[in-house]
Amino acid sequence: MENSVIIILLFFSCYQHTQQLIPLPDFIHPCSELNDECFTQATLDAIPGVVRGIPEAGIPPLDPLYLDKNITMALPGNVKMTFHNGKLLGLSTCVPSKVSSRREKRTFVFDIQCNFTIKGHYSIVGRILLFNLNTDGNAKIKIWNQKIHLEVLEKVVKNDKGEGHYKINSYKYKADYGTDLKLNLTNLFRGSPEISANILSVLNSNSQLVAQEFGGPILDYAIDYAMNVTQKFFDAYTYDQISHVPLTDDFFEED
Numbered sequence: 186m187e188n189s190v191i192i193i194l195l196f197f198s199c200y201q202h203t204q205q206l207i208p209l210p211d212f213i214h215p216c217s218e219l220n221d222e223c224f225t226q227a228t229l230d231a232i233p234g235v236v237r238g239i240p241e242a243g244i245p246p247l248d249p250l251y252l253d254k255n256i257t258m259a260l261p262g263n264v265k266m267t268f269h270n271g272k273l274l275g276l277s278t279c280v281p282s283k284v285s286s287r288r289e290k291r292t293f294v295f296d297i298q299c300n301f302t303i304k305g306h307y308s309i310v311g312r313i314l315l316f317n318l319n320t321d322g323n324a325k326i327k328i329w330n331q332k333i334h335l336e337v338l339e340k341v342v343k344n345d346k347g348e349g350h351y352k353i354n355s356y357k358y359k360a361d362y363g364t365d366l367k368l369n370l371t372n373l374f375r376g377s378p379e380i381s382a383n384i385l386s387v388l389n390s391n392s393q394l395v396a397q398e399f400g401g402p403i404l405d406y407a408i409d410y411a412m413n414v415t416q417k418f419f420d421a422y423t424y425d426q427i428s429h430v431p432l433t434d435d436f437f438e439e440d
């Protein structure tokens with residue numbers, strides 16, 4: 186009698202245990218080997234679905250991504266520009282060219298390219314060409330083929346139920362700001378479309394600088410946000426759900 190109670194309890198706890206796992210979305214394709222091709226393909230398969238959001242894992246839609254901070258930048262010649270109410274479109278266009286695991290260093294390395302459009306409201310104060318500007322309007326910047334090299338250091342931590350979960354320790358990234366970029370600002374020089382166009386072309390001829398000053402903080406934000414989302418994903422799904430590569434015992438760290 187006692188035995189059967191224990192068996193029933195055991196059964197229940199196992200049952201509840203499996204019940205609590207959130208089913209893995211069908212666009213997540215776990216790899217069985219540490220193989221660049223598999224990781225690259227799996228990342229390619231995962232991006233559109235993750236970017237649409239996974240409500241059961243607490244992941245909101247990511248395209249567009251709304252920026253909840255203001256960006257201020259200094260451009261040459263004492264020009265100050267601020268950008269607010271911004272949103273970043275294009276995370277769904279990101280395509281990995283290579284994803285690899287350096288397990289001995291607990292590191293995943295992503296090389297990714299994206300096409301981004303950044304929209305928002307700008308204000309500008311300063312002098313460009315011969316004109317004093319003190320104006321504001323809508324800003325739109327298009328960046329083609331933004332290359333991102335991202336290294337994520339992570340470990341697997343066992344929770345009190347004995348399930349392993351990835352935990353991101355740290356990350357760093359490098360972005361290659363190409364020149365494939367176009368900035369458009371409305372209402373730059375009130376009353377003269379020609380002067381506005383001239384000023385714009387001056388800004389666009391400094392596209393590298395604009396990309397860095399403007400795109401840099403936005404990319405910092407977007408990647409930090411994406412890393413937070415990735416951690417949420419790792420918290421929602423166990424290591425065994427998202428990876429079929431066996432872990433050796435020394436890989437685990439107790440939480």
Ligand SMILES: *[C@@H]1O[C@H](CO)[C@@H](O)[C@H](O)[C@H]1NC(C)=O
Pocket residue numbers: 253254255269
């Ligand atoms: C961002 O800038 C706008 C317009 O200048 C301002 O109204 C808002 O308070 C600023 N927000 C923050 C968080 O600084």
Ligand SMILES: *[C@@H]1O[C@H](CO)[C@@H](O)[C@H](O)[C@H]1NC(C)=O
Pocket residue numbers: 278279280298299300329330
């Ligand atoms: C970016 O846009 C260009 C031009 O439309 C296209 O050829 C390229 O494949 C796109 N790249 C990505 C990563 O979406």
Ligand SMILES: *[C@@H]1O[C@H](CO)[C@@H](O)[C@H](O)[C@H]1NC(C)=O
Pocket residue numbers: 369370371385
């Ligand atoms: C900037 O945007 C305005 C409004 O959308 C458009 O009329 C104009 O042609 C654009 N200018 C450039 C240089 O793309």
Ligand SMILES: *[C@@H]1O[C@H](CO)[C@@H](O)[C@H](O)[C@H]1NC(C)=O
Pocket residue numbers: 406407409410413
């Ligand atoms: C990411 O999460 C950290 C810690 O919760 C938080 O401080 C930070 O603001 C988040 N980043 C973004 C871009 O939301």
